Structures are given as structure tokens and as C-alpha cells.
Amino acid sequence: MDKAAALQGRIIGAHGRHYTVEFPDGSLRQCFPRGKKAGAAVGDHVVVSPQAAGEGSIERILERRNLLYRSDDMRSKQFAANVDQLLIVVAPEPLFSDDLLGRALIAARSAGIEPIIILNKTDLHDSLPRARAKLAGLAGAGVRVIELSALAGDAVRGALLPVLRGKCSLLLGQSAMGKSTLLNALVPDARALTQEHSQALGAGKHTTTTTRLYHLPDGSGDLIDSPGFQAFGLYHLGPSEIERGFPEFQDGIEGCRFYNCTHRHEPGCGVLAALERGEIPRERHELYKRILAENEAQGRY
Ligand SMILES: Nc1nc2c(ncn2[C@@H]2O[C@H](COP(=O)(O)OP(=O)(O)OP(=O)(O)O)[C@@H](O)[C@H]2O)c(=O)[nH]1
Numbered sequence: 001m002d003k004a005a006a007l008q009g010r011i012i013g014a015h016g017r018h019y020t021v022e023f024p025d026g027s028l029r030q031c032f033p034r035g036k037k038a039g040a041a042v043g044d045h046v047v048v049s050p051q052a053a054g055e056g057s058i059e060r061i062l063e064r065r066n067l068l069y070r071s072d073d074m075r076s077k078q079f080a081a082n083v084d085q086l087l088i089v090v091a092p093e094p095l096f097s098d099d100l101l102g103r104a105l106i107a108a109r110s111a112g113i114e115p116i117i118i119l120n121k122t123d124l125h126d127s128l129p130r131a132r133a134k135l136a137g138l139a140g141a142g143v144r145v146i147e148l149s150a151l152a153g154d155a156v157r158g159a160l161l162p163v164l165r166g167k168c169s170l171l172l173g174q175s176a177m178g179k180s181t182l183l184n185a186l187v188p189d190a191r192a193l194t195q196e197h198s199q200a201l202g203a204g205k206h207t208t209t210t211t212r213l214y215h216l217p218d219g220s221g222d223l224i225d226s227p228g229f230q231a232f233g234l235y236h237l238g239p240s241e242i243e244r245g246f247p248e249f250q251d252g253i254e255g256c257r258f259y260n261c262t263h264r265h266e267p268g269c270g271v272l273a274a275l276e277r278g279e280i281p282r283e284r285h286e287l288y289k290r291i292l293a294e295n296e297a298q299g300r301y
């Protein structure tokens, strides 16, 4: 039997050990990594050997521009590859976690991906000021914050489609922030598409698509939806990468007496001075110390 020619495609779905790969003609194949090799992520461009029954094996992952991932307890979890921007969805109710938001920002910066915070549920007028206040420091340090209510579909499209145009964006958020509501406003047939794909690929009803790339309706831009998360370890990052994830520290860092200052106890530390003056929110510095301590406890450095 002739060996079919290899095809080049892009991973648009990750479901445990198998992947949905999309080809330039729009066709899809369910693909498995060859051998034990793992590590492919949604957004990866891959070389596939076609197999029978619409399947394929992933022979090679082409060079990626970036990869966003987290690492908890010796396991790493890849969110997506070749991403232009990270949209982190937060809300006033339930009030978002500073910890998870902060970690997502660090992961994005270290991967060279622009983070954008989406403050959802702006219709909850009573709790909105508290959420805004929590984001003020980041906004002041140059992180883009877009406010909207996912319930108002037209307004969502008006605010976000220009931001998403021509880019590959990854949507991330802890549970109940409104990520699914937002996705449905942007990609109206998202749910139907997911079901259709899992049926067409014989993946069965019970296969939960963990991560999925959607093409925006006007054909200009892609949006990757990833599952919620409870933990967000950053064991793979060194101290300087963690430090860079705190844009509000940067002015202070320029004033540190020691070039290798860790901004925890050193005399003449510009970050601690800014903290004392109230220019850096205390919980941000606590998060910074917590992540360093976690990684040190792992024996990372
Ligand atoms: N008031 C208000 N409620 C919203 C808004 N967006 C979403 N919600 C509600 O918030 C709840 C959670 O929304 P989902 O879209 O399911 O949240 P999710 O982030 O996808 O949550 P998981 O499915 O747990 O990951 C639902 O009851 C939504 O109706 C909003 O802009 N305003």
C-alpha cells in the first residue's frame, strides 16, 4: 500500500491524548501523536500522516512562536501555542482571585504574550467599584483593562471584535467569571460546533473537549477557549521571569541598591520603598513572595 503524503495542518482541539487537526481545505482529522511523544498544544502547526477513517498521526510539531503553560507538582499543563494575546476574564461576583489573575499575567509576560484583562459583569453596580479598585494598580502600570457585560452581546462584539481582529487570542478565566457567556456572544455557534466535531470524529458524547480553537464569524481572528483552573503553578519560571510579571514593581526595581535584589528583605530596595509609600498594593507583593517561596520549596533555585 502506498504511504499517503504527509499533510500540514493546525491543531484546533485537544482532548486528552488525541487532537483535532484542521487542514487548509477546512477538513478535519482526529490525530494521535506518534509513539509516546507528547507535548502538542492547540495552536500548533503540525505535520500529519493521514491514516484510514479520517484519522492521522502527528509526526512533527513545527517551530512555535510561543507556548503558554502552567506547572503544578511536577506536571505541566499546556494552554496553547502561537498565541498573540491572552484575555483574562475576571468579574466582581464572585470576586476574582488576585492570585490566579497575577499568575496568568506572569505566565503571559514570560511567554511574550500580551495580556488583556476583561472585567466582566459591569452590570453588577454594587460590587463593580471593589473589582475596579483591585485592578487599578495593574491598569496604572500599563496593563490593558476592557470593561463589559457579557450579557449584552452587541456591546461585547463592539468592544472585542476590533481587539481580536487578525489575531489568535486565548481566553482564560477561573470558574463563574462568565467565560462561556462571552464565548457564546463572540462565536454564536460555539456549543453546536463542539458537539458536531466530537460526533464527526467519533469521540462520543462523554469526551470533554478540553481546549478548542474557534474561528471568529467574520473570518478575521481566532479565539481559543480553555477549561477553567483551580491552581496555577509557575515552577518553570526563574526569579527574574517572575519579577517581570509584576509591572508595578518596575519603577522601584530601578532604585534597588543590589543588582540581584530579590525585593524581600534587602536594604535599599526600591520595591520595598514603593510598598511602604503605598504605591504597590500589599497583596501584589505578597503574591510575589508566595510564588518565589513555592518555587524555592520545590528546590527550583
Ligand atoms: N450579571 C451578569 N452575569 C453574568 C455576566 N456574564 C455571565 N454572567 C453569569 O455568570 C454565571 C457564570 O457564567 P458562565 O459563562 O457560565 O461562566 P464560566 O466562566 O464559563 O464558568 P465555568 O463554566 O464554571 O467555567 C452565569 O450565571 C452567567 O449567566 C454578566 O455580564 N453579568
Ligand SMILES: [Zn+2]
Residues within 6 Å of the ligand: 253, 256, 257, 261, 262, 263, 264, 266, 268, 269, 270, 271, 272
Ligand atoms: Zn529590590
